[in-house]
Amino acid sequence: MAHCVVPAAEEILDRAYPVLDKGFIRLVDYLGGDDRIVQAARVSFGQGTKSFREDAALIDHLLRNEHTSPFEQVVLTFHVKLPIFVARQWIRHRTARVNEISGRYSVMKDEFYLPGRPDVALQSRDSKQGRASEPVDEGTAEAVIARLETGQKAAYADYTSLVESGIARELARIDLPLSLYTEWYWQIDLHNLFRFITLRIDPHAQKEIRAYAEVILEMARKVAPVACQSFEEHILGGVRFSAAEMREIRRRLDPVAASGGPLTGKALERLEEKLRSGRQL
Numbered sequence: 001m002a003h004c005v006v007p008a009a010e011e012i013l014d015r016a017y018p019v020l021d022k023g024f025i026r027l028v029d030y031l032g033g034d035d036r037i038v039q040a041a042r043v044s045f046g047q048g049t050k051s052f053r054e055d056a057a058l059i060d061h062l063l064r065n066e067h068t069s070p071f072e073q074v075v076l077t078f079h080v081k082l083p084i085f086v087a088r089q090w091i092r093h094r095t096a097r098v099n100e101i102s103g104r105y106s107v108m109k110d111e112f113y114l115p116g117r118p119d120v121a122l123q124s125r126d127s128k129q130g131r132a133s134e135p136v137d138e139g140t141a142e143a144v145i146a147r148l149e150t151g152q153k154a155a156y157a158d159y160t161s162l163v164e165s166g167i168a169r170e171l172a173r174i175d176l177p178l179s180l181y182t183e184w185y186w187q188i189d190l191h192n193l194f195r196f197i198t199l200r201i202d203p204h205a206q207k208e209i210r211a212y213a214e215v216i217l218e219m220a221r222k223v224a225p226v227a228c229q230s231f232e233e234h235i236l237g238g239v240r241f242s243a244a245e246m247r248e249i250r251r252r253l254d255p256v257a258a259s260g261g262p263l264t265g266k267a268l269e270r271l272e273e274k275l276r277s278g279r280q281l
């Protein structure tokens with residue numbers, strides 16, 4: 001069982017991929033790749049190395065059938081710089097190991113996230129959580145950004161003055177806004193990384209964390225391209241249907257053999273949305 005070196009992953013080690021206005025993600029290290037998934041699976045099957053095609057088919061079979069443990073044998077460590085409001089969403093993914101910069105120990109840098117003009121939108125009418133897909137007009141967007149910036153400057157000026165007057169850093173920081181950038185090392189295995197990407201690349205997730213999930217997927221493709229391809233095919237590109245939705249699909253395919261009445265109202269709308277929303281790969 002050889003140590004896995006993946007040339008494409010080696011090439012991006014330590015390279016900072018920019019995200020948002022001041023953030024980044026760097027791949028610090030990786031353990032294993034597609035080969036490790038195959039080695040781990042073949043240990044349980046008691047079989048040796050096969051051809052690339054057979055290995056790719058094995059990875060695809062494992063992923064499709066949720067035989068997840070071989071994917072946990074691949075581990076990635078990232079250094080991420082991200083606004084605190086993104087970090088609060090991100091940290092909910094409990095299956096990772098994290099080391100974050102300490103605002104008790106270090107003086108926080110004067111670095112805050114400001115959205116671009118196209119990112120400023122009204123509260124969505126359809127979603128209680130999200131924003132409208134159309135941005136507000138340029139003048140309104142500029143005014144919003146200016147207000148956010150003014151608040152950030154004032155908060156940071158207060159913070160600096162408290163720190164300079166000798167107040168403890170752990171207390172001086174408590175009024176700093178959620179737009180402040182933080183940094184952490186984040187280590188996760190490939191199975192749980194796929195879960196993170198699935199949830200955070202989705203259009204229901206906040207745009208700012210989606211930007212990170214997209215870059216993470218790009219980096220994961222370098223480490224385990226075959227596994228990522230299967231993941232994109234079966235998970236990201238797939239849609240899960242309920243029993244009622246399956247009955248409706250069967251009814252459309254074969255109206256004669258159909259059981260039960262057609263789907264109506266909100267349930268039908270949800271099905272139509274799912275049928276439209278399948279990710280284009």
Ligand SMILES: Cc1cc2nc3c(=O)[nH]c(=O)nc-3n(C[C@H](O)[C@H](O)[C@H](O)COP(=O)(O)OP(=O)(O)OC[C@H]3O[C@@H](n4cnc5c(N)ncnc54)[C@H](O)[C@@H]3O)c2cc1C
Nearest residue numbers: 089092093094095096129192195196199200202204205206
């Ligand atoms: C669009 C969106 C909106 C959200 N809105 C809210 C919100 O309004 N409020 C809110 O509080 N949260 C919200 N969340 C967070 C969400 O509820 C989850 O906490 C978050 O997405 C992490 O998902 P997870 O538990 O699957 O991930 P992980 O914690 O990484 O877990 C991965 C897998 O491991 C399992 N697992 C993890 N820990 C354990 C354990 N100790 N024991 C057994 N199994 C475990 C999980 O069940 C899961 O299958 C939102 C998430 C998204 C994507």
